[in-house]
Amino acid sequence: MEYILFIIAAAITIGSSILALTRLNASHALIYLVVTLLALAVIFFLLGAPFAAALQIVVYAGAIVVLFLFVVMMLNLGKSSVEREQRWLQPRMWYGPAVLSAILFAILCVAIYDSPSSDTTGTMVSPKEVGTELFGPYIIAVELAGFLLLAGLVGAYHLGRRYLSDRRS
Amino acid sequence: MGNAMTIPVDLVMLLAIALFVIGLFGVLTRRNIIFILISIEVMMNASALAFIAAGARWGQPDGQIMFMFILAIAAAEVAIALGLVIQLARRFNTLDIDAASELND
Numbered sequence: 258m259e260y261i262l263f264i265i266a267a268a269i270t271i272g273s274s275i276l277a278l279t280r281l282n283a284s285h286a287l288i289y290l291v292v293t294l295l296a297l298a299v300i301f302f303l304l305g306a307p308f309a310a311a312l313q314i315v316v317y318a319g320a321i322v323v324l325f326l327f328v329v330m331m332l333n334l335g336k337s338s339v340e341r342e343q344r345w346l347q348p349r350m351w352y353g354p355a356v357l358s359a360i361l362f363a364i365l366c367v368a369i370y371d372s373p374s375s376d377t378t379g380t381m382v383s384p385k386e387v388g389t390e391l392f393g394p395y396i397i398a399v400e401l402a403g404f405l406l407l408a409g410l411v412g413a414y415h416l417g418r419r420y421l422s423d424r425r426s
Numbered sequence: 427m428g429n430a431m432t433i434p435v436d437l438v439m440l441l442a443i444a445l446f447v448i449g450l451f452g453v454l455t456r457r458n459i460i461f462i463l464i465s466i467e468v469m470m471n472a473s474a475l476a477f478i479a480a481g482a483r484w485g486q487p488d489g490q491i492m493f494m495f496i497l498a499i500a501a502a503e504v505a506i507a508l509g510l511v512i513q514l515a516r517r518f519n520t521l522d523i524d525a526a527s528e529l530n531d
Contacts, residue, residue: 390487
């Protein structure tokens with residue numbers, strides 16, 4: 258049962274991520290990105306990580322993608338942006354990256370299947386275990402993540418603000 | 427949640443690799459900075475999936491903890507990067523990432 262659900266969710270993940278990266282309209286791409294993230298949340302749940310699945314939905318699909326949507330709407334990209342994307346996305350530009358990505362994919366597949374293991378994913382890890390581990394041995398990393406988020410806040414404020422010299426010119 | 431979770435870890439890793447490669451393809455192909463950022467998000471999710479799969483394989487919470495740090499890093503990265511997108515749109519009036527190669531001339 259879990260296996261079938263996993264296959265379905267994996268197919269949705271790969272399909273919608275390919276669609277997200279080949280759209281011309283940024284808002285359509287973001288909707289496909291949300292689909293990708295929700296399918297990944299299903300996979301996390303199937304792997305026995307319900308807390309990570311909830312965080313994936315709340316933080317990724319709920320906050321980060323909305324941040325993207327705010328900026329896309331603020332920039333007010335119209336019909337002209339779709340035509341410009343069409344100009345930028347010519348098929349001959351795809352060949353090089355496609356070959357490079359295929360080579361990387363092959364190498365990583367060989368690395369995975371070089372030592373074949375038929376291990377299956379194990380037991381469920383409850384949020385309680387995650388919490389005790391997070392605020393036990395990993396407490397320094399939690400504080401560093403807090404510093405990082407503070408730096409992100411200050412940096413975003415600094416970059417997003419309109420300067421006097423901009424207004425004059 | 428059932429107690430018989432029979433998903434082979436190889437398959438999950440294969441999915442993570444596929445997602446990472448798709449994201450890499452997007453980064454290399456697109457010129458619009460917003461799509462490059464979306465591709466980076468997909469790549470980050472691929473690594474998060476690998477962490478979760480490894481954590482589930484050994485039944486340890488460390489995988490989920492690493493996922494949480496990836497989440498924090500992604501949030502900080504998106505905040506800064508979207509600030510840069512706004513600056514790019516304001517200064518060059520375009521989202522083309524090649525417009526920001528002024529250091530060349």
